[in-house]
Amino acid sequence: MIYMSLTPSEIDALLISLRASFFATLFGLPFAILIAYVLARFRFPGHGLLNVVVHLPLVLPPVVTGYLLLLTLGRKAPLGAALETCCGIVFSFRWTGAALAAGIMAFPLIVRAVRLSIEAIDTRLEQSALTLGAHPVWVFLTITLPLALPGIVAGAILGFAKALGEFGATITFVSNIPGETQTLPSAIYSYTQIPNGDGPALRLVIIAIVISMAALFASEAMARRVKTRIIS
Amino acid sequence: MKGLEIAVTHTIGSFSLSLEFRSSAHLLAVGGPSGSGKTTLVNMISGLITPHSGMIRINGATVFDSDKKINIPVHKRRIGYVFQDGRLFPHLNVRSNLLYGKWFARKDSAIEFETVVKFLGLESLLSRGTAQLSGGERQRVAIGRALLSAPELLLMDEPLASLDQARKNDILPYIERLRDEIKIPIVYVSHNAQEIHRLADEILMLKDGTVESISANDKS
Numbered sequence: 291m292i293y294m295s296l297t298p299s300e301i302d303a304l305l306i307s308l309r310a311s312f313f314a315t316l317f318g319l320p321f322a323i324l325i326a327y328v329l330a331r332f333r334f335p336g337h338g339l340l341n342v343v344v345h346l347p348l349v350l351p352p353v354v355t356g357y358l359l360l361l362t363l364g365r366k367a368p369l370g371a372a373l374e375t376c377c378g379i380v381f382s383f384r385w386t387g388a389a390l391a392a393g394i395m396a397f398p399l400i401v402r403a404v405r406l407s408i409e410a411i412d413t414r415l416e417q418s419a420l421t422l423g424a425h426p427v428w429v430f431l432t433i434t435l436p437l438a439l440p441g442i443v444a445g446a447i448l449g450f451a452k453a454l455g456e457f458g459a460t461i462t463f464v465s466n467i468p469g470e471t472q473t474l475p476s477a478i479y480s481y482t483q484i485p486n487g488d489g490p491a492l493r494l495v496i497i498a499i500v501i502s503m504a505a506l507f508a509s510e511a512m513a514r515r516v517k518t519r520i521i522s
Numbered sequence: 523m524k525g526l527e528i529a530v531t532h533t534i535g536s537f538s539l540s541l542e543f544r545s546s547a548h549l550l551a552v553g554g555p556s557g558s559g560k561t562t563l564v565n566m567i568s569g570l571i572t573p574h575s576g577m578i579r580i581n582g583a584t585v586f587d588s589d590k591k592i593n594i595p596v597h598k599r600r601i602g603y604v605f606q607d608g609r610l611f612p613h614l615n616v617r618s619n620l621l622y623g624k625w626f627a628r629k630d631s632a633i634e635f636e637t638v639v640k641f642l643g644l645e646s647l648l649s650r651g652t653a654q655l656s657g658g659e660r661q662r663v664a665i666g667r668a669l670l671s672a673p674e675l676l677l678m679d680e681p682l683a684s685l686d687q688a689r690k691n692d693i694l695p696y697i698e699r700l701r702d703e704i705k706i707p708i709v710y711v712s713h714n715a716q717e718i719h720r721l722a723d724e725i726l727m728l729k730d731g732t733v734e735s736i737s738a739n740d741k742s
Binding site (some may be wrong): 294414417418419420421422423425426429432433437 | 570596605607
């Protein structure tokens with residue numbers, strides 16, 4: 291019913307948020323799993339540094355992350371310009387940029403969840419698979435990954451929820467263009483800046499709360515289901 | 523040469539190990555007190571531990587030689603390893619556990635799945651999850667899984683240590699048949715003198731990281 295009463299630009303904001311968060315999670319997840327595995331299983335010079343860099347978006351002011359993205363991937367920045375000429379990829383002031391910003395902000399949360407579940411796996415099971423003739427990559431795919439699945443699912447959903455709520459980095463990097471880069475949080479922000487905006491803002495706030503809670507419930511439920519399946 | 527040739531030195535912290543022996547026994551039992559280096563030895567044979575220096579040869583093939591810079595990785599050594607705690611994969615059922623290593627086994631030397639299942643009496647367990655197995659059943663599955671990877675050598679590290687005497691008596695005949703009927707050399711680690719005496723063709727005794735003795739077992 292709330293959905294019915296939304297204006298077209300509010301529906302756009304909702305859909306952009308969902309789309310950006312979905313792709314942020316989809317593309318972020320494989321990298322997050324890889325980095326979580328490296329951090330959990332290997333000790334090397336630079337281990338601490340990698341860990342700090344991965345966690346940086348969690349502690350930096352989001353506006354700093356957004357500004358750094360603008361400096362590196364903006365259209366006038368060398369890397370951003372190069373990406374556009376070589377592959378036609380543009381991030382600045384597009385919804386793809388919102389997805390990138392959200393993905394980077396959600397990344398540390400996904401890595402943490404996956405890393406914890408990888409660290410909980412008995413490495414002796416992986417050794418045992420090696421002695422049976424499995425190549426280490428195969429061991430990772432058939433032993434490590436399935437056993438880490440509860441953490442991966444929980445991390446992905448948590449990351450999705452975090453991406454959905456991303457505001458500071460997104461608005462700094464891709465601005466707040468209705469129909470293009472305006473996400474749910476930035477639409478709420480816009481309403482709070484205009485007279486009589488409280489009603490519409492509250493409507494969007496309720497949607498945000500419902501989606502976030504649903505994501506958290508889903509995360510818990512999925513993790514439980516996968517866990518019971520693995521144990522039984 | 524069929525069997526095992528080893529000359530290695532290794533240090534872990536303050537513990538140093540220096541072993542040299544050869545054996546072509548069907549079943550070589552490795553005994554000695556805790557901390558004498560038994561598990562370190564089998565881990566070096568399997569490749570899970572890389573010795574500091576020396577060489578390891580299995581059935582004439584060099585799997586490790588520090589001078590020639592040879593160190594075959596674990597998954598290419600074709601060693602079956604039965605651990606004390608079974609180490610079955612908890613997310614796979616018994617059948618999938620058994621078949622895990624068969625994917626990588628050379629087809630010509632592979633033992634038939636049905637043969638192994640019958641040999642170890644696993645027919646009724648195939649669709650079970652690993653959590654529903656008793657200790658003895660777990661070890662039988664672990665042995666079957668190792669056999670199906672078509673190993674050149676079977677390592678068994680205290681495979682009965684976590685079982686009570688009744689379960690041990692259940693499994694010992696399987697190991698005896700393994701020794702007598704399946705032509706894969708076995709290295710069997712145990713601190714139990716009775717087990718060693720019953721199973722071994724040859725006995726290697728370790729002490730403080732060195733070979734104390736190696737001799738044929740008089741089973742009479």
